[in-house]
Amino acid sequence: MEKFSGFRVKKINENVKTTVEKIEHTDLSEGDVLIKIAYSSVNYKDSLAIRQDGGVIRHYPMIPGIDLSGTILTTKDDRFQEGQNVLVTGYCLGVTHTGGFAEIARVPGDWVVPLPNGLSLKEAMVFGTAGFTAALCIQALENQGLATNKESKILISGASGGVGSLALAMLKKRGYKNIIALSRKKSAIPSLKNIGATEVLLIDEFMPEKIKPLAKQTIDFAIDTVGGDICSLLLSQLNYGGSIAICGNAAGIKLNTTVLPFILRNVTLLGIDSVNVPMHKRLAIWQRLATDLNVSSHELVNEITLQELTQTLDQLQAGTHIGRTIVKIS
Template identity: 70%
Template sequence: MEKFSGLVVNKQEDTVTYTVEPLTVDQLSPGEVLIEVAYSSVNFKDSLAVKANGGVIRQYPMIPGIDLSGTIVSSTDERFAVGQEVLVTGYGTGVSHTGGFAEYARIPADWLVPLPQGLDLKEAMIIGTAGFTAALSIDQLEKHGLVKNKEAVICVTGASGGVGSLAIAMLSQLGYKNIIALSRKKAASEQLKQLGASQVLLLEDFLPEKSKPLAKQTIDFAIDATGGEVTSALLAQLRYGGSIALSGNAAGVTLNTTVLPFILRGVHLLGIDSVNVSMEERLQIWSRLATDLNICQQALTNETTLAELPATLAQLQAGTHIGRTIVKLK
């Protein structure tokens, strides 16, 4: 096979660099299936992967990109055929295994999801890990009572980011009307309302001056992609029996709380991991993403190329990125 292009992260001493380089298949991690990548997507985790001390990549050089969709060009696994369209999110992709920011990817067959009917390759990456995480969060909240209460007050943090913006669109599509979007970005307010938010709160107005383990009960459920002091404030305001689906740590890893919300109000803090989800659950969630949670037409989406990708990664690191950016590779 001729050479192809990919974004490669290198590290020398304490300096991390990343550039688009010519590659060969021999530079890809091992796997039973070779995929011609059509699209990838850009996630917050990808911005950490190209950052010194980002805590994502530990072995260099590495091709980042935790998501990809494309067409199989060779396979030694009988479950997958040449010409079949597939997608990959999570596992070690773009972290310990060369990922989606290249025109070809070689992937273990056990990581592949056949492209669900109802989605094309571009739509699969509009959703990507961010949408998969949002759907996992909604699914868990439904199992903890959300599905019984269409009037529930639902707070979505990091609302202008990938997980948050897609979660708002999905909740709105499911018929929930009382969706509070919590964001640092005032400029995104109108876009968030168009997605389905009934109210937009700036983070500075939401966080209390002094943290308390219990506060006025104002929120039934929350989808939290930020962590830190935001999670602490949400726990204090959850109504009796409420739940938070927590999937991120952009606001920090420290949780300042007590046992009181749990033993006096019976609340639930639900951890959401999108990386190592079982294939059975993965297929179930992707089936929903192709049907009742398919919000590709409403999503805040930008499209970029490999050459332009570093600018998007810089926006994510600076906290100025809004919505979803997908990378067209084919």
Template identity: 60%
Template structure:
């Protein structure tokens, strides 16, 4: 195969550099399925991957990109044939295994999800890891009572980010009518209401001077993408028997709280991981995203080329990014 383009990370003594280079398949990690990339997407985790101490990548050189959709070029596994449309998210992709910011990706067949018939390769990456994570959060909350009340009060934190904005769209699509979006970006209020938020709260108005162990029971469920002090402030506001699904740490990995919401109100704290989900559940969640939670056409999306990716990395790190950014490969 001729050379092809990829965004390659390399480590120096003082920094991690990234540049688009021409490489060969010999520089891809091992796997039994070779995929020609159609689209990838840029997640917050990818913006950490290009930093020296981002805590994502430990071995260089590496191609980042934790998502990819495309067509199978070759496979030694009979489950996949040339021309099949597929997607891959999570596992070690773009972390310990060369990832999606490349015109070709090679992965183990155990990681590959056949693209649901209702989804295009573009739509799959509009959703990507962010959508998959959002869907896992909603699925977790539904298993803890959300599905029984379409008018339940739901707080979604970090609302202008990829996971949260897709969560709002999916919740609206699923018929939930009482969705509160929490954001620090006043300029995103109109877009969030268009996505499905019935109310938008600004972070400056939400955060108290001092977080009390228990507060008014304002929300039945919380979908938290931020962590840190935002999650600590939300937990005391959850109604009796309610639940919080947590999936992010942009606000910090610490959680300064008390046991009172859990032992006096029976609140459930649901940790959501999207990386190592077993394949049966993975396929089931993608099927729901392709059908009853299909929102790719209404999501906040920006389409770019691989050459434009560094600007998105910077915007994510500066907290200036809204919605989803996907990379189109020719």
């Protein structure tokens, strides 16, 4: 069978190397559905996959890429048909199962989401795992009371990243009036305001010398994409009954807090996972991404090829990447 192009991570003499090369179908992981990939997207987790100590890939060689959209070539799963447009995000894709940075993927049918009406294959990857995660965060907060008050003060950390920037745009589309963006990039302030932020705070000015268990109550809800001390500080600043949806750990995995925000201010910390979401909930979120949360015309989107992928992954690790990058595969 004809070979195809793919981005591969290899381990050579204990060093991790990346290359775009020709791949055979026998190099793909097992599955019921063979997909011709149109687009993938670049996420922080993908950048960890090419690091020696990233903790994402443990078996080499591997095709990374935790997202993909494309068209079914063949299927042994009668829930799908040849020629059908579909997408896959999460599960083990690009981690222990060959992923989306190639022209062809083979996946289990249980992972496959039919492309929702209203989204193109390209638009689906403008969202990808980042948009899916942002939508999960918003839905979790709306279930906690956010939906009842459009004037609520909502803070988004890591606002210039994929999840953060999409969350800003989605919240604006939903009609929320007080959206605070927290970022370390001063250069991103104009873009953050354009996509939805009513106020932008810079981390250097926001972080105190010492984080107190309880601080002045300033925000009602937060989407925290970075974790660590940022999450600890946000917990101390939540208004009574407020909630944080946390979905990332780029700033660290430890929390410096006490039980006081929880038992004195009745706050809630909501953990958001995008990898193992049950299919019924997954389908519902993608339906929202195609309708009331559809911000696929998001201005902070860059399109690259497989050959440009390593540079973008390095930018993510260096903290210089802004917005969303999608990969045009075929």
